[in-house]
Amino acid sequence: MPKPTPKRAAAKAPATAAAEREPRGARRKRETRARLLEAALRLMARKGMEGVAINEITEAADVGFGSFYNHFESKEAIYEALMDQVFEDFGDALDILVRDIADVAEVIAICVRHTLLRARREPIWGQFLIREGFSARVLERGLGQRLLRDIQKGIAARRFTTKDPLMSFVAVGGTVLAAISAELQFGSAQGPQAAMLAALGVSGEGLAGRAAAAILQTLGLAPKEAEAIARRPLPVVEAGG
Amino acid sequence: MPKPTPKRAAAKAPATAAAEREPRGARRKRETRARLLEAALRLMARKGMEGVAINEITEAADVGFGSFYNHFESKEAIYEALMDQVFEDFGDALDILVRDIADVAEVIAICVRHTLLRARREPIWGQFLIREGFSARVLERGLGQRLLRDIQKGIAARRFTTKDPLMSFVAVGGTVLAAISAELQFGSAQGPQAAMLAALGVSGEGLAGRAAAAILQTLGLAPKEAEAIARRPLPVVEAGG
DNA sequence: TTCATAAATGATCATTTTGTCAATTATGAT
DNA sequence: ATCATAATTGACAAAATGATCATTTATGAA
Structure with missing residues (x-):
């Protein structure tokens, strides 16, 4: 064991101090x-x-x-580090983003849209997400835990009418991953496929809003309200130091 | 090109003739x-x-x-053959199974449940399905085509009230894959995780019925009707020759 | 039984990939 | 400037993998 591979990069440089620290x-x-x-x-x-x-x-x-x-140490090691970085960091970023949002439905709408927008902006990130999104680590820790907790919170607050929290969790997670997949596939669609997609209403703005609306409906919100929440402006992500 | 790798195994032996054919x-x-x-x-x-x-x-x-x-010919070749066998054969089997079902909602409920039941019965098959389920080939051909067609048919028949066929397609597909993933993960759950699962109502009967119900609701059916359709007895799969 | 054909087999070789290491280069304190 | 330390580097050996092929074995017809 030549090197235990530090658990996190953890740039500890205090943002306040001089850049030469x-x-x-x-x-x-x-x-x-x-x-x-x-x-x-x-x-x-x-x-x-x-x-x-x-x-x-x-x-x-x-x-x-x-x-x-x-x-x-090995290929497995860099893969592990990659999983940590991609999923946990993103989860933390989402947490910060919705820190001040009171309505659970809006929290979920924001998280879903942010995930899809990032996947659209960084297709490689999105590809990695759908490739590993069903792994136990993601489901149980990080993003999965968060989502399950939010859904249960929403049910407790009578915001969601779902009777089946686990199934809702599964449906929401699967829908997000499938939406990313669809976006990535369709983003590079050529030939006869493109016509079919146009008929289905795939345009430049992506699937983020539509996915969020569908997911809120799945959780039991009325279609109109789901639409409304899914269209609200997104909180801007603070430019990280 | 030493061997063109026959497109299909296709055991042509007529079941009626002598076994020595x-x-x-x-x-x-x-x-x-x-x-x-x-x-x-x-x-x-x-x-x-x-x-x-x-x-x-x-x-x-x-x-x-x-x-x-x-x-x-190569590893790629056996992989191709595998994809054909797993996805296309299964799609064909589903087609036969729902050949006589008039109601699109029930068609989908049956397909969803059959997929989940098979994944439960043959975890390896299920694992392969969720690993490759987002690949372009599956989405565009075979199972994907079928599902999209059924959803559009249901909308045309005013059986589904979804306004967004593509999003519904994405949500249904993703939910099925995620449900398989959940089933496989939870099937082997141990320790503290098991308690949480019990609290979420994960029992021996699997997620098939619950997934079908959730999906029908996503497509716009009322919860009660969705439940009812998702509980109907499954047509038995004819013992193939 | 005999024989021609088809299939199965593992030894063999070329290539790829992994992991190590001594040498080189960069850094920062004295 | 000098030097000890840390990081980078590519050459190298060992292991793994892909693909070929002559040989062996099984099959079924004559």
Whole structure:
């Protein structure tokens, strides 16, 4: 065990202090690590963890082959780090985003739309999400836990009329993943498929709002109210320091 | 191109004729091919196509390594054959099963429940389904096409009140896959997780009926009717020759 | 039984991939 | 400037994998 792979990158530099607080060497190290993670995300989103070779990652990251093992013990290790970064960080970001929203229905609408918008903006991220979205880790921890908790809260508050919390949880999660998949597929649709999609009303604005509305209806809101909530302006994500 | 890999196994032996109609050699060949496919399904469902080596497949199938290439040109080839067998054959089976059902809502309820029941009965099949269920091939052809067609039919017949056929399609498909995932995860739940599941009403009968009911509600049926349709007895699958 | 054909088999080789390591380079304190 | 430490690097050996092929075995007709 040459290196226990620190659990989190955790840039501890206090935002208030001078920018020179972090030594150059440390930053260099952080950056190559970040480059490796980014390259791994891009490749693994497309071909899966097993489908990419380590030298592919280092070449895509423009980093010497040996450097890989300075940061990760193995392919499995970088994959783990990737899961943590992608899912937990995103969950935390969502938490901050809806911190001040009182209505559970709106919380869910915002989370759903934000997820879909990000998947649209960063297709690689979206691909990774749908590839790993059904894994036990995501379902049980992070995003899954959060969603299940919100649904139960909504039921307790009589905001949702669903009788079957687990099934609602499953339906909402599955719908989000499938919507991402649809968006990614349709985003690059060509030929005869494009015509069918146009007939189904797939346009430039994406599926975010429509998915949120459908999900709120699934949870028991009336169609009109679901539509209304799904159209409310999104809170802006604060530019992270 | 040493061998074009026959498009389908297609055991043409007429069930009525004597059992000796098929020469032993042909049957032997069919059987090793089937063994290879079964082993590949089991392994690829767990580790993905790229994650399994050919010798793993042949060893799991208890077949000589070289035999692999008597039946498939490459790993991609057996993967293709697997996709065909799993998705298209299942789609055809569903078609036969609902051939005589007039009500679109019941057609969908039956398909959903049959899919979930089979995934429960054959977890490996289910795992493969959720792993590949978002691939373009499944969405566009086979099961996806079928589902989209049924939804549009239901809307045209004013059986479904959905205003957004594409979103409904996405939601139904995603819900089915997520339900399979949940079933597989929960089927092997241990420890503290089990308590939470019990609280959510996860019992032995599985999620099939509940998923079907939720899906029919998503399509616009009233909860009570959705429940009723989702509980109707399933048509028995005819024992195939 | 004999024989031609089809299928199965594992040894073999080329290529890919992994993991290690000594050498090189960058960093930051003295 | 000097030096100890940390990080990066690519060459290398070992292991894994893909694919080929001559040989063996099974099959079924003559």
